[in-house]
Amino acid sequence: MKAASARWLGLGAWLVPILFFAVGPVGALLLRGTGAHGDAGLAWLASETGALGNTLGISAGAAALAFLLGAPLSLLLFRTDLPLRGAFTVLFTLPSAIPAFIWGMGWLSLASPRAGYLNRLLGDGAFDIYGPAGIAFVEGLSGLPLVLLAGAAALRRVDPALEEAARVCGASPLRALLTTTLPLALPSLLSGTVMVFLMAASSFGVPYLLGVSASPPTRVLTTRIYELVLLGGDAGLARASVLATALLLLTPLALLATWALGRSGRVRLSAGKGVASRLLPLGRARGSALVAVGLTCVLLVLLPLGAILLTSMQRSFGAELAWRELTLAHWSGVLLEPRTLRATGRSLLLAAGAGGLVCVLGLAAAVLQRSFRRLGAGVEALAVWPYAVPGTVVALALLLAFSRDLRFILLGRAAFVLALAHTPWLLLIAYAAKYLALGARNSAEALAQIDPSLAEAARVSGAGPVRAFVDAPLPLLRPALTVAFVLAFLACATEITMSVLLVPAGSEVLGTLLFELQSYADPAAAAVLACAFVALVVVGQSVLALVGRRTVEVR
Amino acid sequence: MASIALGGLFKSYGATPVVRGLSLDVREGELVSLLGPSGCGKTTTLRMLAGLEHPDSGVIRIGGETVTGPGVRVPPERRGLGMVFQSYAVWPHRSVEENVAYPLTLRRLAKAEVASRVKEALRWVRLEALATRRPHELSGGQLQRVALARALVASPRVLLLDEPLSNLDAALREELRAEIAALRARLGTTMVFVTHDQGEALALSDRIAVMNQGVIEQVDAPERLYREPATPFVAGFVGGANVLVGQVRDGAFHTAQGDTRFPLPPGTAAPDGPCTLVVRPEDLELGAEGTPLPLSARLFLGHAAEYRFPVGGTLLRVVGPPREVRAGEVLPVRIAKAKLFATG
Structure with missing residues (x-):
């Protein structure tokens, strides 16, 4: 009896914050967006078809680009003996670790109509990154890793015997690859592509950077929501919630598509873990493939980062390209400024706090998922779901839900007031809710690998339930929790979309500082900050690589 | 060392009953095996004894103390048990000595004592x-x-072993089985041993409780269990006997399916009526006069051979001296010794 009720108590304790801070606000937003403003809202939505159309078009373009680049690249990187494929894999997955906004900045430095480096090298007006095509291009590149990783996972699971059977039937290695392995990996590649679509539709930074100041301005749903929120007032917020609802409806549609694609593909893939498959020898094409992949990598990954670095060291953006124009003045200026230091401190503190919450609540979700058989799926869904909700929507939902102070009266006596509006706490909640999936998924996967008898052995040895959990499964979960913490920390420390909507006046975080410097004032200073972001991400990813290697050794 | 008493245990998972009214007494220092096919409830019984599962009803006493019963639920850590799991459950993040020291650390023993006992x-x-x-x-x-x-x-007062040998290869199993026997002789701990391997149970146990579908069919010393099975299931599971369903008419057994007739040896207690025939493979003879049956397969065992005949919907297994015969030949089969259980 006691154990059973403790289980339910645990579920309750976990549900309260999840329902109150994540499900509730988004649910309220949905109600507000669909119900209250009924016809007026819908009629008004018709006037926003431009933003809706742009969102769909840009996202489709980004998805198409990511697929067209990602499918051949994943075959080259994961199924052939291409030289340096390990290094290429690392470089090509970098775009998803660095905020898309920074890639936008990089391409702006390269291809803004007049001052862009490429335009100055190749003659005026060769490229224009502003507008829908530019946005789709940058989004597609930053979504490329989603397609690559999905392809890698599928290509590793395709049973090599299938390809060998095609060979025995008389197919050449290339033909066998294209006619057996590729069709089998296709559903996974396509589901990765759907994720790119979703990511592009919910992206805010890039469309803001490359759309709002384009002529004519390119508006998408997320940037419209931002404008309406800035406009303020009840009417503005009501309209924003209608748009947010429209954006939110894209998520289940896209997830449904992914699920359907994944289902049709899973049937024919081998169930086993990693089947070591033989790599396709490229033969004489090896050299030219290396050159092609290498050039693509330099152009798409290294060039934008290099452009940011160059911008950060130029006396002024647009100045002549010459050695004497280079300076470190921006670096010392930006990095030592009290404003930057305060924002850094705040961001790191918030990211650490959110990372901790993600780990604790995610671990709790994983444990609950295991102890409730049927309800477990519901717990997982609740934990993972906010990850798929666009950041703009999460932020708007929290903004609306906690715009007024909430008063609670306990037992008719003690009253307390929850005043979250215009405090950094709202940011902490948004970060933790959005990235809870990282903690829940990582710990659930790790926990599934751990035999329950390990904890039971501790119980029989004389440990109470809590002690048994702390002594037996918990140490084994540490690598997974470390990964979850680092991922959540990086995501929160470099977060821009939710931050710009939620950050209270006068307490900037790194994301909003970068956003403001780039949008309004000082591209060089923004470039310095972007370089710092990239450095932070690289350090974090190295920590993850180290953790990964350590766990391999233990096993 | 302690005695164990299980009384009237019931346990079901959802609508599926797993243990249905199980009672068993284990004396101090005794080794009792729970033997049965997978899904018979033996592991669940052991886990209820350990406190890892709670029965729907029933009482469990260890050393006279009620640890499970109406309103009583002593958690596993306070039952003073030792348990060996099928999956070993050795903690991968601790060294061998840290694993062994863990129960002592929880009991807050002095470091020096922990070290010496771990060593021992x-x-x-x-x-x-x-x-x-x-x-x-x-x-x-x-x-x-x-x-x-x-x-x-x-x-520990009691050592519980959950299929401890089933993940090991044959040679290691033999070795570890001997080691468990030796440890028991030295320490005299009360042990409950769960297994599906009748050879293991026969070799190690003072008594064996044969379980089937959530109940104990028979509890007895190994030899007695083998010689005098109380039910057809025990005879089939422990002795590897042939079990045929049919009826007795005029001093002969007729299978229910196919109505094959086997004359019964004189002196077999066989009142007419529906019954189950239990006969060991070595208690069937080929040659001489008997029921002619078509041979479906012959397996060479080295010291003997096993002959299989399709009869009454199952395969009748006969073990005897190797002979040159082929599948398809019709051979006379005679029952030398059998046991009948009246049914219905």
């Missing part, structure tokens, strides 16, 4: 040399020895 326990299982190793450096047999040492180090 590792000596019991002959692992002194591997004390500082990590589990991933050990073989399956060594891991199971670590689990055994960990279960015994704190001098």
Whole structure:
């Protein structure tokens, strides 16, 4: 009896914050967006078809680009003996670790109509990154890793015997690859592509950077929501919630598509873990493939980062390209400024706090998922779901839900007031809710690998339930929790979309500082900050690589 | 060391009953096996004894103290047990000695005492040399020895073993079985041993409880269980006997399916009526006059051969001296000794 009720108590304790801070606000937003403003809202939505159309078009373009680049690249990187494929894999997955906004900045430095480096090298007006095509291009590149990783996972699971059977039937290695392995990996590649679509539709930074100041301005749903929120007032917020609802409806549609694609593909893939498959020898094409992949990598990954670095060291953006124009003045200026230091401190503190919450609540979700058989799926869904909700929507939902102070009266006596509006706490909640999936998924996967008898052995040895959990499964979960913490920390420390909507006046975080410097004032200073972001991400990813290697050794 | 009393245990998962009214007494220092096919409820019974599962009803006493019963639910950590799991459950993040020391650390013993008792326990299982190793450096047999040492180090009142040998290869199984017997002779701990392997149970146990579909069919010493099975199931599971369903008419057995007739040897207690015939493969004879049956297969066993005949919807197995016969030949089969259980 006691154990059973403790289980339910645990579920309750976990549900309260999840329902109150994540499900509730988004649910309220949905109600507000669909119900209250009924016809007026819908009629008004018709006037926003431009933003809706742009969102769909840009996202489709980004998805198409990511697929067209990602499918051949994943075959080259994961199924052939291409030289340096390990290094290429690392470089090509970098775009998803660095905020898309920074890639936008990089391409702006390269291809803004007049001052862009490429335009100055190749003659005026060769490229224009502003507008829908530019946005789709940058989004597609930053979504490329989603397609690559999905392809890698599928290509590793395709049973090599299938390809060998095609060979025995008389197919050449290339033909066998294209006619057996590729069709089998296709559903996974396509589901990765759907994720790119979703990511592009919910992206805010890039469309803001490359759309709002384009002529004519390119508006998408997320940037419209931002404008309406800035406009303020009840009417503005009501309209924003209608748009947010429209954006939110894209998520289940896209997830449904992914699920359907994944289902049709899973049937024919081998169930086993990693089947070591033989790599396709490229033969004489090896050299030219290396050159092609290498050039693509330099152009798409290294060039934008290099452009940011160059911008950060130029006396002024647009100045002549010459050695004497280079300076470190921006670096010392930006990095030592009290404003930057305060924002850094705040961001790191918030990211650490959110990372901790993600780990604790995610671990709790994983444990609950295991102890409730049927309800477990519901717990997982609740934990993972906010990850798929666009950041703009999460932020708007929290903004609306906690715009007024909430008063609670306990037992008719003690009253307390929850005043979250215009405090950094709202940011902490948004970060933790959005990235809870990282903690829940990582710990659930790790926990599934751990035999329950390990904890039971501790119980029989004389440990109470809590002690048994702390002594037996918990140490084994540490690598997974470390990964979850680092991922959540990086995501929160470099977060821009939710931050710009939620950050209270006068307490900037790194994301909003970068956003403001780039949008309004000082591209060089923004470039310095972007370089710092990239450095932070690289350090974090190295920590993850180290953790990964350590766990391999233990096993 | 303690006695154990299980009384009227019931347990079901959802609508599926797993244990249905099980009672069993284990005397101090005795080794009792729970033997049965997978899904018979033997592991669930052991887990209820350990406190890892709670029965829907029933009472469990260890050393006279009620640990499970109406309103009583002593958690596993306060039952003073040792347990060896089928999966070993050796903690991969602790060295061999840390694994073995864990129960003692929880009991807050002095460091020096912990060290000396860990050393002693590792000596019991002959692992002194591997004390500082990590589990991933050990073989399956060594891991199971670590689990055994960990279960015994704190001098438990009762040692529970859940299929401890089933993950090991045949040679190791033999070796570890001997080791468990030796440890028992030395420590005299009360043990409950769960297994599906009748050879293991016969070789190790003082008494065996044969379980089927959630109930105990028979509890007896190994020899008696083998010689005088109380039910057709026990005869089939423990002795590997042939079990045929049919009826007795005019001193002969007729199978229910196909109505094949087997004359019964004189002196067999056989009142007319529906019954189950239990006959060991070695109690059937080929040659001489008997029921002619078509041979479907012959398996050479070395010292003997096994002959199989399709009869009454099953395969009748006969073990006898190897003979040159082919599948398809019709051979006369005679019952030399059999046991009948009236049914219905």
